[in-house]
Amino acid sequence: MKKLSIGIFSFTCDEGCSMQILEVFNNKFKEWENLIEIKHFRLISPRKDIEKLDVAFVEGAISTKRDLEGLKKVRETSKKVIAIGSCAINGFPSNQRNFFDKKVKQKIKPFLKKFNHLENVEPIKKFISVDGEINGCPISEDDFIKVLEDCLIEFGVKDA
Amino acid sequence: MHKDFDLKIENMSKIEGHASLEIKVRNGAVESAKLIVGENKRFYEEAMRGKPFSTIPQMVSRICGTCSIAHLTCATEAIEKALDIKPSKQTLVLRKLATLGTILRDHAMHLYFFVLPDIFRKPSVFEFDKAQHKFLHDGFSLKAAGNKITKLVAGRAIHAIYSQIGYFSKVPDKSKVKETIAYLKNVREKVFDLIDVIWNCDFSFKRKTNYVALADPSFAFLEGDLIDSYGDIIKEKDFSNHLNEIVIPYSQGEGYTFKGEEYFVGALARLNVNKKSLHENTKKDLKKYLNVFPSSDIYHNNLAQAIEMLHCIDASLDYLEFEFKKEKKPEIKIKKSNGVGVVEAPRGVLYYKLSITKEGKIDFGTLVTPTAQNQIRMENDIKLLVTKLLDKPEKEIQHEVEKLIRAYDPCMTCASNFLKIKWI
Ligand code: SF4
Numbered sequence: 001m002k003k004l005s006i007g008i009f010s011f012t013c014d015e016g017c018s019m020q021i022l023e024v025f026n027n028k029f030k031e032w033e034n035l036i037e038i039k040h041f042r043l044i045s046p047r048k049d050i051e052k053l054d055v056a057f058v059e060g061a062i063s064t065k066r067d068l069e070g071l072k073k074v075r076e077t078s079k080k081v082i083a084i085g086s087c088a089i090n091g092f093p094s095n096q097r098n099f100f101d102k103k104v105k106q107k108i109k110p111f112l113k114k115f116n117h118l119e120n121v122e123p124i125k126k127f128i129s130v131d132g133e134i135n136g137c138p139i140s141e142d143d144f145i146k147v148l149e150d151c152l153i154e155f156g157v158k159d160a
Numbered sequence: 161m162h163k164d165f166d167l168k169i170e171n172m173s174k175i176e177g178h179a180s181l182e183i184k185v186r187n188g189a190v191e192s193a194k195l196i197v198g199e200n201k202r203f204y205e206e207a208m209r210g211k212p213f214s215t216i217p218q219m220v221s222r223i224c225g226t227c228s229i230a231h232l233t234c235a236t237e238a239i240e241k242a243l244d245i246k247p248s249k250q251t252l253v254l255r256k257l258a259t260l261g262t263i264l265r266d267h268a269m270h271l272y273f274f275v276l277p278d279i280f281r282k283p284s285v286f287e288f289d290k291a292q293h294k295f296l297h298d299g300f301s302l303k304a305a306g307n308k309i310t311k312l313v314a315g316r317a318i319h320a321i322y323s324q325i326g327y328f329s330k331v332p333d334k335s336k337v338k339e340t341i342a343y344l345k346n347v348r349e350k351v352f353d354l355i356d357v358i359w360n361c362d363f364s365f366k367r368k369t370n371y372v373a374l375a376d377p378s379f380a381f382l383e384g385d386l387i388d389s390y391g392d393i394i395k396e397k398d399f400s401n402h403l404n405e406i407v408i409p410y411s412q413g414e415g416y417t418f419k420g421e422e423y424f425v426g427a428l429a430r431l432n433v434n435k436k437s438l439h440e441n442t443k444k445d446l447k448k449y450l451n452v453f454p455s456s457d458i459y460h461n462n463l464a465q466a467i468e469m470l471h472c473i474d475a476s477l478d479y480l481e482f483e484f485k486k487e488k489k490p491e492i493k494i495k496k497s498n499g500v501g502v503v504e505a506p507r508g509v510l511y512y513k514l515s516i517t518k519e520g521k522i523d524f525g526t527l528v529t530p531t532a533q534n535q536i537r538m539e540n541d542i543k544l545l546v547t548k549l550l551d552k553p554e555k556e557i558q559h560e561v562e563k564l565i566r567a568y569d570p571c572m573t574c575a576s577n578f579l580k581i582k583w584i
Contacts, residue, residue, distance in 0.1 A: 010178075012200040012202065013202075013225075014222050014223055014224050014225040014228070015176070015177065015224075015225040015573055016222070016224075016225025016226075016228065016318045016319060017225070018225070019225040019318055020225075020318055022269070022303070023303070023307055023317060023318070024303075025300060026303050026307060027300075027304065029296075029297075029300055030297065039342070042171060042173050042178075043174070043176070043273075044274075044284055044285060044286075045173055045174070045283065045285075045286060047283065047284065048171075063202075064200055065199045066298070067200070080495045093202075093222045094222075096202065096203060096206075097207070100203070100206060100207075103461045104206055105505045107206075108203060108206065111201070115200070115201070123440050126439070131313070137222070138316075138318045138319060140226065147203065154546070
């Protein structure tokens with residue numbers, strides 16, 4: 001039977017949204033166990049498979065060159081990219097350094113340079129096309145369930 | 161044996177946040193072991209400056225998804241201390257419940273999802289065999305138990321909404337309280353299976369150190385003084401006087417010494433200095449396991465967490481019997497002041513100091529996270545472990561090192577925020 005292959009990816013954030021997905025699993029995992037295959041979820045598995053994902057859920061904003069490279073890879077290898085949470089969708093609250101005054105920006109500059117940070121922290125849509133969004137900080141459990149159920153139908157894993 | 165090699169583990173899985181490890185072995189000796197916080201710094205200490213004090217708890221909640229309640233509660237306590245706000249008995253009960261729920265959920269996450277795969281020698285919970293599969297579902301049930309408590313009293317398990325400075329904006333719903341009590345009673349016995357597996361595994365790595373924890377007389381992770389293994393008692397407000405910050409140039413985080421020495425904070429420290437305060441039912445049912453504390457075996461941090469899970473259930477069952485009523489918001493008078501908050505986050509002592517201007521804005525805020533406090537000891541242990549394993553194949557060294565790091569239960573999401581910048 002075909003399973004929906006998914007990946008959950010974290011960039012610059014507090015990982016609250018992916019934690020929320022794990023909370024959804026508390027009640028839904030039994031039901032989804034045979035319908036989804038989790039190919040990438042660093043928090044709970046060392047598997048780093050990002051080839052041919054049906055759906056990539058992306059949390060966090062983009063703060064470093066490394067974030068950016070990772071994000072582009074996710075886009076290339078996933079049929080559908082869904083931004084989860086306010087950080088991924090509009091950058092906030094992980095983008096607070098964008099709003100620092102000149103003096104503070106000057107202070108943190110050497111640090112940013114040393115760890116290859118970008119000039120500003122950006123939402124993911126600034127760099128890649130995004131196919132869907134689940135807003136919130138964190139996302140709500142019900143919204144995630146709805147989106148995942150829709151994907152199961154869209155990819156022919158479950159009948160409508 | 162004389163050999164040179166470098167061991168690099170990038171983006172380690174089954175820990176909270178991004179971390180990598182670099183070990184350098186030269187002439188048969190470990191030259192360096194660097195545990196690097198790869199989580200990107202989000203500058204929360206800087207972002208706090210100039211913001212109204214009332215917005216801080218919700219803001220710092222976003223430092224860490226998994227222990228958001230600990231940050232929120234600790235900052236709230238610091239503000240209450242600064243502005244002389246005395247929370248009511250009910251507020252304290254609700255706060256304790258939110259914390260017990262968080263610790264239960266967090267330990268369940270760590271033990272079932274990060275540690276059990278090491279014990280069962282499986283890459284992750286998804287590869288558990290038929291006999292082990294029960295633990296995957298137990299893990300979700302215990303996580304749900306913690307989540308239910310926190311949701312009931314604080315509205316959400318991640319970035320709670322009802323917890324306010326000085327009060328809770330909503331009183332728990334009576335029928336939901338009943339439902340939660342029934343759920344907790346139902347899952348309680350699952351914890352014994354977990355404890356059994358952890359008890360019977362042969363992981364061990366002993367090295368004496370100083371253990372520091374808040375010795376809360378009701379073991380609710382919020383009150384009391386700090387105590388260390390020497391029996392020294394330190395008031396919350398004086399804690400930072402004993403700390404020294406160590407800059408770690410290769411990392412986006414930092415480290416600390418306490419009284420000039422490396423030390424450990426977390427569940428193992430709590431049981432080492434305060435096991436007598438655990439819930440009576442927990443103590444009665446887990447006597448045999450409790451006898452090993454005080455322990456200098458870092459793997460007993462896993463056992464200590466499992467014991468705390470049972471305690472969180474038992475203590476929550478008591479607190480849920482409280483007669484909750486709607487209460488008035490306390491009045492807040494703004495003044496120029498400083499306040500310190502100290503709580504036990506799931507991974508150990510969390511410290512906040514906030515300074516408020518006479519206009520009610522944050523002049524400066526500083527915080528010390530558990531993982532930053534454990535960093536130095538963790539690196540020293542890794543060095544020692546690798547030294548002992550030098551003649552083993554690299555794969556095995558990697559496995560053992562990852563296992564050890566997981567026993568520490570570091571949280572890189574927390575650790576990344578606080579590289580201190582000198583303000584002149
Ligand atoms: S949107 Fe909020 S909960 Fe989600 S990752 Fe960002 S800060 Fe965390």
